[in-house]
Amino acid sequence: MRTAARFADLWITQNVGQDPTACAGAPHAEVRRPVALLDEVCARQGREPGTLPRLAVLGYGGERPLSSVETFRDCVGRYAGLGIATLAVLWPRGNQEHTRLAVLEQAAAECLRHRSVP
Template sequence: MPEHRWWAAEPLWRMAEEYGFAHAWTYDHLGWRSLVDKAWYDAVPTLTAAATVTSTIRLGTLVASPNFRHPVHFARELTALDDIADGRITLGIGAGGTGFDATVLGQPELTAAERSDRFAEFVDLLDHVLRFDVTDYDGTYYSAVQARRAPGCVQLPRMPFVVAANGTRSMELAAQYGQGWVTTGRGGDDMESWWRAVAELSLRFTDVCHQQGRDPQKVDRYLQVDAAPTFSLSSVEHFRDVVGRADELGFTDVITHWPRPDSPYQGSESTVEEIASEVLPEL
């Protein structure tokens, strides 16, 4: 999470690449849950800095939020970021939460349906600005007048989108615009009930892809495994089990959290080292 001064954060990004992880992400919030009064840094400059101290690992937001971003300006930030990273950026994007980010700017609170409408506009306009030379757009939540793309992303026609979705409407966006789909699962007071919900969501996404005319096998599937009741890095064996179960359900990627000294995601960096040496070579 983007909570460290750069002198402390830089070694973590380097280690993620050196250990052999496929991708590394950071949150996109103005403040987050129990850490809202703690140190917090912005996602885009954090990823920019990370891009300058790594060379192979993919980098991204998990997930970018419409709560405080406009697609036209965000497209400029992403274009610069993709250039600095030499085409290693993956954009994780979601509908925006209902917590601190949704109120800190004094904006009106949106209903679930309004957040879905806004998300659809956000993804549609961002996709258009990143892919076309000039964009005009007149929506309920966002507008654009002669928005320019130049020079465009390093990755063509644009950087890949990984769309966060648990509901059917957001899944439709993932099927339409996403090179990937990411889910946190849903509910679950214990691991087994959480896994059952993940399995149901995976099946639903397959159905949505078929309904949208998209081959579900051509969409990467990301599972944020720390939405489960037990932290994935609680032990090496638990992490190995989590990865195996995700694979059985058809997920191509899993995402965990770098352990912190206290809650949330309290754990030991030694577990990361063991996973890098014992689990990653098996994948």
């Protein structure tokens, strides 16, 4: 974390917990804890925590951000609340791949409609 706080242009994290409601509720503690620690380490290293962009990889473990468009939207909002503005979503897999692909396409279209481009 010290190296990231001093030198990184981007910090990447992932939720590897087994909680399938991680996006339906508060992001999993496995994400909240390192984000808080990163903020502390940045401050100790003399870096304003908000100057280090953060990216979260979604879909590991029990996390199911593509269970519905509403779940995805909620997930985006909850991660944004932790200061994580960029998300990478794992390609849908498993026995409902086609359903999840449709959710991914709908969610992506919605995100593109609402993003602001400078």
